[in-house]
Amino acid sequence: MTRIILGLTGFAFIGFGAAFALWPAPMAAMTELGLATSTALVDFAATYGGFQLGFGTFLLLCLRRQTWVEAGLWAGLLALGGFGAVRVLTLLASGAPVRPVIFVALSIELGGVLLNGWALARLRRSPGAAA
Numbered sequence: 001m002t003r004i005i006l007g008l009t010g011f012a013f014i015g016f017g018a019a020f021a022l023w024p025a026p027m028a029a030m031t032e033l034g035l036a037t038s039t040a041l042v043d044f045a046a047t048y049g050g051f052q053l054g055f056g057t058f059l060l061l062c063l064r065r066q067t068w069v070e071a072g073l074w075a076g077l078l079a080l081g082g083f084g085a086v087r088v089l090t091l092l093a094s095g096a097p098v099r100p101v102i103f104v105a106l107s108i109e110l111g112g113v114l115l116n117g118w119a120l121a122r123l124r125r126s127p128g129a130a131a
Contacts, residue, residue: 002069002073002122003063005073007059007060010056010063011060012056013052013055013076014057015056016048017051020049021050024045055075059072073116073123077113077120080112081113084106
């Protein structure tokens with residue numbers, strides 16, 4: 001089960017990364033970001049798309065070696081935790097209403113944190129769980 005969660009996390013990052021890389025303008029528009037110049041478009045696609053594609057690939061590579069599964073789960077937990085924590089803090093600090101997509105993203109992030117955390121706890125209780 002731990003490997004399934006790691007795989008799901010990796011594929012989720014790859015899916016979001018592909019969407020941001022292939023359709024940067026519509027993805028940016030979901031959160032009211034305008035990409036007014038080619039420079040902005042390229043940077044947005046690289047930052048949001050390229051990073052997530054690379055990170056998701058790393059997580060899937062962690063599946064290939066049992067000794068990397070724990071590191072992959074920690075990486076997924078911390079990345080999603082970072083996204084979620086900053087999203088919550090800035091949401092609270094802004095004090096203004098936001099579009100529902102922010103809560104969808106937050107739900108995905110916090111759900112991923114819980115799944116990866118559960119998988120880590122399971123892995124720690126049963127060293128053979130990563131196999």
